[in-house]
Amino acid sequence: MTIAVTDPGTAQPIASEDPVCFGQGRISIEQITAIARQQHAVSLSQQPSFVRRINAGVAFLDKLLQEDGVIYGVTTGYGDSVTVKVPLEQVYELPVHLIRFHGCGLGDYFSVEEGRAILATRLCSLTQGYSGVSFELLHQLTAYLNLNIVPRIPQEGSVGASGDLTPLSYVAACLIGERDVYYGDDIRPVADVLPLHQLQPLRLRPKEGLAIMNGTAVMTALACLAYQRAEYLTRLSSRITALASLALQGNSHHFDDILFSVKPHQGQNQVAAWIRADLNHVEHPRNSDRLQDRYSIRCAPHIIGVLRDALPWFKQTIENELNSANDNPIIDGIGEHVLHGGHFYGGHIAMVMDTMKTAVANLADLHDRQMALLMDTKFNHGLPANLSAATPERRYINHGFKAVQIGCSAWTAEALKLTMPASVFSRSTECHNQDKVSMGTIAARDCLRVLQLTEQVMAASLLAVQQAVQLRIAQGELCFNSLNSNIQHMLQQLQQQHPLVAEDRPLEYNLRQLVSQLQQQHWPLYQDT
Known part of the structure; x- marks a missing residue:
């Protein structure tokens, strides 16, 4: 038809x-x-x-x-x-x-x-x-x-x-x-x-x-849109973490299947499997005596996995609300009943949105921490300061991703600020008839804003981490052909659109393009779920 x-x-x-x-x-x-x-x-x-x-x-x-x-x-x-x-x-x-x-x-x-x-x-x-x-x-x-x-x-x-x-x-x-x-x-x-x-x-x-x-149509509609975006971010967050591990010469054994078999959260294990497949146990000489990577790398499956494990509950609850009669009164025409109640109350969507925005904001915080490791020569295991690809004679005046990291800090802070649950701010209104209300629509709007901010952090992280991996390859510390084919393909795409930042240039256009692409789910990540 x-x-x-x-x-x-x-x-x-x-x-x-x-x-x-x-x-x-x-x-x-x-x-x-x-x-x-x-x-x-x-x-x-x-x-x-x-x-x-x-x-x-x-x-x-x-x-x-x-x-x-x-x-x-x-x-x-x-x-x-x-x-x-x-x-x-x-x-x-x-x-x-x-x-x-x-x-x-x-x-x-x-x-x-x-x-x-x-x-x-x-x-x-x-x-x-x-x-x-x-x-x-x-x-x-x-x-x-x-x-x-x-x-x-x-x-x-x-x-x-x-x-x-x-x-x-x-x-x-x-x-x-x-x-x-x-x-x-x-x-x-x-x-x-x-x-x-x-x-x-x-x-x-x-x-x-x-x-x-x-x-509850407004809050539920926003929840549907938010769910799709949050689900994709669990995939993108896993890919960025894998690239960050490569760039930081991380220990791929942190994502070992035997290790994760003893803590059987399904979503957490899925994330670990994605990162493990991306890394393919690629090992490199390490410039550090640390046996264990810092938490923003080593614990990434545990952080991303919280959101991944919550998704089935989110989906079931949103779709139950979506497929409900939620006005008042309910009219049972066949049985000839008028049923007065409170199905307009958006408590379930409010709880989903308050929970989702907290889990999503944690992804922003995760990648903000990964960015901090990548930028700082005290922690990035031999990468140039602020990931600048400037030649040695030009390194004095070039600043690479310094301001992008500052932006990530700002976007992350705003996302974290918005995690205050809206559902606890019920106000009595309308002559105390509506004396306990859900605030579900405010929670949903907050969640969409947190998603936007987190997508900005992830776009910046993706831009930075692909530069870091390219620098490792250029320095002879990473062999491109040793990488997973999916990683190779994504790096090639990114490099074509976003060349190395050797001389300082405005990156706003690149960031906006990446935000738009990830919101359109441009990269088909981990289809074998």
Whole structure:
């Protein structure tokens, strides 16, 4: 099946094979990420059971309205205003007011990729079939994704329960033809974009504003994107450590399989195996009498392994939240139940994000320490100061990676500062109705920032460590042909793009290019997992 989607640069349809189908099974982190990156279109299930569940929810709500039933957020006010009974002739206006009074987000705006992830994540929750929404709403969300009409959503304003109310109000508003969207290369009022595709603003049914807004879609979408980045960093961190060990003439026996068999953490052992394969027990004359390398080399599997071992828990928890109905109330149309609860509470995502950002920041700290060893002639076993490749007569005025190391220290410090858990900063708000909240969205935003900072440290480390290895080869202390073929290929790629720093030059462009490449997972690392 081919579905037309829109290229954001041209606003022209492009073909997408095998769309991700919502409503017929669990959606994965990888699928949300692929949708966010415009690698897949989306579709809705045509299975009779799914169609019946969606239609039953709508019919049940219509029946309750005819019977003058009391439904939170449908015939009552919101939050602490639950005691306010809304006249039946105003219930169709109520969702619009909910959307408008929550239009107070501030801060930077989520990117197109993040916005698409948010749309897909909310679609996943609503297609569980327990939110009382209509097919008209689901089709509109699907169309926005396939046409790349992406709400422009401020990042700040959510306490993570009742869900991501304020940021998701921008999704709801765009569905009814209000506020701005990313479209092509522009930011435009959605009311100007809809006619281009023969779309009409939705008239939301009574429960639908609440169904869109009262959930964990923002924090969960960010968690999906964060997971993919964190997983890749465990691989890249292992590769950088192997290169650092080579550059520092390290002891490859620190990663021995017998050694690691006596401490059976699976992720830690995987990291040790990756580094061991990269090193292939290459040994070199050592300029030190130290039997053991310093901790940032010797204990790297134990540091990287913490994150690696946490990934299965992260994935299971994020995907459970992703594939949940997480608004309130829950509408069981087939069984005809209205169930009031607190599924909008983002505690699980908050805990995952607080834990992930701590484990990721430890990688920044690890590579900052490795950089310190590489730069300092007291610890780098004969490499030039600051890894400068200057000729002897030019060494007096060249400073190599001195400032890059300072940058790593700054980025690492900022990453470590952000590891304070957001989830413990619950605040009572909204007339003490929301008196215990998750702060899951703040935790997720913190995690993405920690990932960015750690990626910067790793980009700098990769640039420096490849220079260090090249210096060893040039000094005759390391034979290129003795290296693992994967290491050889990566070094050749890096050297083509980033020649040796012999004479001082600005490295910002090189660093930004490397950050972009590692965020795009440019290097296929350790595929035999």
